[in-house]
Amino acid sequence: MSNNPERPFSRHHALITGGGRGIGAAVAEALARQGANLSLLGRSADVLQSTAARLREKYGVQVATASADVASEEAVRRAIGTVRDVLGNPTILVNNAGIAISSPFLKADSAFWRKLLDVDLMGPVYCTQAVLPAMLEAKWGRIVNIGSTAGVSGFAYITTYCAAKHALHGLTRALAMEVVRQGITVNAVCPGYVDTEMTAGSVANIVKKTQLSREDAIANLVSHNPQGRLIQPEEVADAVVWLCGDGAGAVTGQCILVAGGELMP
Numbered sequence: 001m002s003n004n005p006e007r008p009f010s011r012h013h014a015l016i017t018g019g020g021r022g023i024g025a026a027v028a029e030a031l032a033r034q035g036a037n038l039s040l041l042g043r044s045a046d047v048l049q050s051t052a053a054r055l056r057e058k059y060g061v062q063v064a065t066a067s068a069d070v071a072s073e074e075a076v077r078r079a080i081g082t083v084r085d086v087l088g089n090p091t092i093l094v095n096n097a098g099i100a101i102s103s104p105f106l107k108a109d110s111a112f113w114r115k116l117l118d119v120d121l122m123g124p125v126y127c128t129q130a131v132l133p134a135m136l137e138a139k140w141g142r143i144v145n146i147g148s149t150a151g152v153s154g155f156a157y158i159t160t161y162c163a164a165k166h167a168l169h170g171l172t173r174a175l176a177m178e179v180v181r182q183g184i185t186v187n188a189v190c191p192g193y194v195d196t197e198m199t200a201g202s203v204a205n206i207v208k209k210t211q212l213s214r215e216d217a218i219a220n221l222v223s224h225n226p227q228g229r230l231i232q233p234e235e236v237a238d239a240v241v242w243l244c245g246d247g248a249g250a251v252t253g254q255c256i257l258v259a260g261g262e263l264m265p
């Protein structure tokens, strides 16, 4: 870490998947504010570039972008190679890119399962496999996976998403042990419903399928949270930044809920 207390991450290069919007963009901004150089990897080049331009301008950090579908191992390797050429090896990886699609279990066919697992589980696997060797060599690294309350408990009509997030939490814990003596920590931050486009999509879906009003659909979602509100992306980002710092060096293999007290495992 840097000696500059205001920019403690200034010697770091953080790679954030799905960093153009939502939770990923909030994580990118929180790390940039503390001086980290960034690589934003995702599907839409224009969204990534506009977030990158804003962060460069606001925080004076370097921000590389690369387009890739995280479900493609080949595309991930190519994209990470591109940003590595610009900023060197990532010292921090935030596996944030994800999709949430719902279906009654009996209607979810194998194509549905593969589509979601390829993004939400194999995406983090491919990204981690691409950056871990350099972290092992450097004997320092931080990997933070964006999990979910759906990785801790079960919810109806999202069996596939729940299975993927449970698997991501398992990956987090097992990999944390595999690298526990190599200066690398592996953790997950697990939000409840967050105020992002993903949740807006879930609300639209509820409205379509139940005839509830938008307000009632949101009320239904926030009723899961004892604080009675959606989580803000910045609250998730704060937990990620803390896990990336030296002060959290002894925290590994943890799945930290940011969910207003929704679950207390």
Ligand code: NAD
Binding pocket: 017, 018, 019, 020, 021, 022, 023, 024, 041, 042, 043, 044, 068, 069, 070, 071, 095, 096, 097, 098, 099, 100, 119, 146, 147, 148, 149, 190, 191, 192, 193, 194, 195, 196, 197, 198, 199
């Ligand atoms: P979002 O839909 O606003 O953003 C998701 C980001 O991931 C986007 O930038 C999107 O382009 C990117 N992405 C999606 N599929 C991709 C792919 N195949 N390849 C590359 N990039 C891809 O969603 P969000 O709410 O910011 O969600 C971010 C993460 O947080 C996800 O892993 C999600 O499962 C998790 N999460 C979200 C909530 C919530 O309520 N929004 C709750 C718990 C966990």
